[in-house]
Amino acid sequence: GGQLLVASLPPHKGVLAKLADYFKTQVEQVGIKVELGREATPEVILKAEPDAVIIATGVTRLVPKLPGIEMAKLVDAEDVLTGRAEVGAKVVVIGGGVVGCETAEFLAVKGKKVTIVEMMDNLAAGMERAHKQYLLERLDLLGVNILTETRGEAVEEEGLLVNTETRTKEVLPADTVVLATGAVVNQELYRELSGRVSEIYLVGDCVEPRCIFEAIAEGFDAGRAI
Structure with a gap:
């Protein structure tokens, strides 16, 4: 449910928080034991x-x-949405996928001057x-500057050095650079438990990063199979 909570934070996505509340209520009503603050290691399981x-x-x-990746002005999109990261007035978002676009809108609504840098030729694929x-x-409408077919090459003191579609390099001024460059499945626990548990099921983004609909369906199917 961690991604569901983060997904409810961008503008026009608040309804997803109600879905999280619904599942929390269902878990409580059927008496499922929940252990928070404890890592589910293979040994524990x-x-x-x-x-x-x-x-x-x-x-x-x-x-x-990227050169300069360690600089303090570089922050993760999730940290921006949850308020864990401070963001300056001028922001460059690296990555024009769904997360990058929604984070850009989140910041633009707050009055930030935002530029999205996407290496592909379209956004929100x-x-x-x-x-x-x-x-x-x-x-x-919010005035977000969009640069497609543009690749970030280095984080610098002045901002983000990019290589544009015309093969020219320039520095986009930025107080903060936000990373929204995608994710890969985390199946480490699955690999460590495979062959050691009689039944094991993968559900949600650890199968493939997608939407909440697929995660709910896979959880339902796993429950029925058990």
Whole structure:
């Protein structure tokens, strides 16, 4: 449920928080034991001697190998949405996927001057068409600067050095550079438990990063199978 809570933070996405509240209520009503603040290591799981294990370990964020990546002005999109990162007045978002676009809108609504840098020729790839069009229209109305076919090359004191579609290099002024460069599945726990538990199921983003609909369906199917 961690990604669901973060997904509810951008503008127009607050309804997802109600879904998280619904699942929390359901868990309480059926008496499921929940242990917070404890890592689910293979040792912990095997000690419980489970008949089946459902793994929903999500994703690991991709961090590009850029010079200057260690600079304090570089922050993760999730930290921006949750308020864990401070953001300056001028912001460059690296990555124009759904997360990058929604984070850009989140910041623009707060009065930040935002530029999105995307190496592909389109934004919000994979997003449902009507929602994508509405999102892009809102970004335009908010004055978000969009640079497609542009690649970030280095984080510098002045901002982000980019290589544009015309193969020219320039520095985009930025007080803060936000990383929204995607994620890869986290199946480490699955690999460590494979062959050691009689039934094991993968659900959600650890299968493949997608939407909440697929995660709910996979959880439902796993429950029925058990």
